[in-house]
Every structure is written in C-alpha cells, then in structure tokens.
Amino acid sequence: MTQLDLTAIEHERDRIRSTYLHEHRPASAARGLHHTALICADVERTVRFYQDVLEFPLTEIFENRDYPGSNHFFFDIGNGNLLAFFDLPGLDLAPYAEVLGGLHHLAISVEPDRWAQLRANLDAAGVEYLEESGTSLYFRDPDGARLELIADPLGEMYGTTVL
Template sequence: MPQPEGAELDAVLARQEELRQLYLRPIEERPPTTARGIHHVAFICRDVEETIRFYQEFLGFPLVEIVENRDYRGSTHFFFDIGHGNLLGFFDFPGHEHPPIMETIGGVQHLALSVGAAEFDAARKALDESETEYLGPDRGVEDSLYIRDPNGVPLELYRERLGVFNGERILATAGAGD
C-alpha cells in the first residue's frame, strides 16, 4: 500500500495534530467510558478443530464454550478466554466459500493481545520451532510479534501491559496483566 510522502505526508501529520488538540484530553480530565469492556470479538473460521488447536494448544487460550450459532443452523459458535473477562469468539459457516482476508475499510487490520514477557518469549520460541512465519522485532517493534491464525486473521502478540501504548500509560486503570 503506498504511503504518503512530501506535502501529502505533512498534511496528514498536521491533521493528526489538529485532531489530537481538538479531542484528546489528559487522563485526569477524561470522563469514564460508558462501556464495561469487550464481551467478545467474533471472527469467521474455516475449520473449527484447526482453530481450536491453534488458539488453545498453540497460544494457550482455554476453550470455554461451544454452541450452535443461534443465527445459522449447523454453524458452530465457540469462545476462548483471553483474560480479564474478555472472550474471543469464532463461527464457522459450513457450505460457504470464504475469500481470503484483506485489509480494507471495515476489515480487521489486526487484533492486538497483551501478553507477559514469559508468554511472549515462549510464543516466539514456538513460532521459530514450528517455522511459522511472523513479523517481529526485526521490523523495529521490539514488543510485537505479528502472525496470522489458520483463518488468516492477523494477530499481534504485544508485550505491553493493558492500558499502556509504547510504554506510556493511556488509561487511568492501566497496568493489568503485568
């Protein structure tokens, strides 16, 4: 994807700063959110068992429920515990072809999952041993490993505490998951 350069880049950066000044408030001045958190994020999968093996066996996210999808008979809806009361869900849609995942408006650029240092190191070792492709510290981001699940869903294993971004606390309740 082409990146802006020159005057176009200057305009984009100026707009970012304008938005920052207009809308971003210091932590102590922000009102509390109206949401309680993410109940679950749901993705579509090609193969239920392959997806379960990847998330439960490879990444260590316990499978916590399997039910029939209430909106599509014969479709499986299942959930993994990804910590702090958050769930990662999947559906399969038997009999449907699914195009490859693509980065587009309304699509998923990636799902960033906070992991501790030991889990980050274990994931990197497992990726290296399984010869799974990933992008990591070699691209200049020391605390991130970018992978794709068996369905093509882009994931970032992010060695950063919840509520912290680039080492800076951005939420008043930051620090969970140390």
C-alpha cells in the same frame, strides 16, 4: 501507492488530538470487551492453533443462534475477555482480506515471560512472524487474520500510555 503529504497528515492528527482528546475525559459507557468474533474455515484447526500454540483455553462451543449448523466458540484471552469464532459452512466465503472497515490486526497483551514462550511455540509450529521493538510479534492465524502478541502492559504501547 499515492504520494503522502506527511506534514499535512501530522497537522490533521494534531487538530484531531486538540479537538477530541480531553485531559479530563469522562468514564467510558462500556464495561470492557465481551468478545471479538472472527470467522474460521475449520473449527478443529482453529482450536488447535489458539489453544495449543497460543495457549488460549477453549471455554465453550455451541451452535450459532443465527445460522443453523454453524459453531460459535470462545477462547479465554485473559482479563475477562474472550476471542470468539464462527464457522459458516456452506457459504463458500472468500479468503481473509484487509478492507476498509475490516480487521487490521488484533493485539493481545501477554506477560513478557509468556511472550517468550509463545514465540517459541510459534517457532515450533512453523508460524512465520515479524518481531517488532522487542515486545511485539505479528503473525497470521490459520485463516489469515493478522494477530499481535504484545508484551507491553495493558494501557501502554511502546512506552506511551494509551489508556
């Protein structure tokens, strides 16, 4: 790993903050997150994990309009947001890998009491996780995508307002 100049990085962060982070920012052009789409290898395994372990209800499944034989299916992750998946049979895709421009992790907000229940579900399912700061659980889905369940309120992270 390359040695990092943390002071230079901090100065660059401060420069970006002062240049682009406005006290009176305009309203976003977006209405919200319609869905985030991931790829899975096995539809039923994915449904069992997200619906049974994480308690995100499956809302719909239909054929992917762009790839005949592929499924496009959705889970309710609350607040009008969806997590979607495609399976792409016959493409022989490589396993999940972190790459520049790719998914690092998907953070999903849950109420603190549900967070504790979902941690118990992960334990019962034998899913390894890292608990951080008493409010975040980091783990991987069946295909290796990194997820975070965070008990902080929407718009906050570890006591900092991010919205």
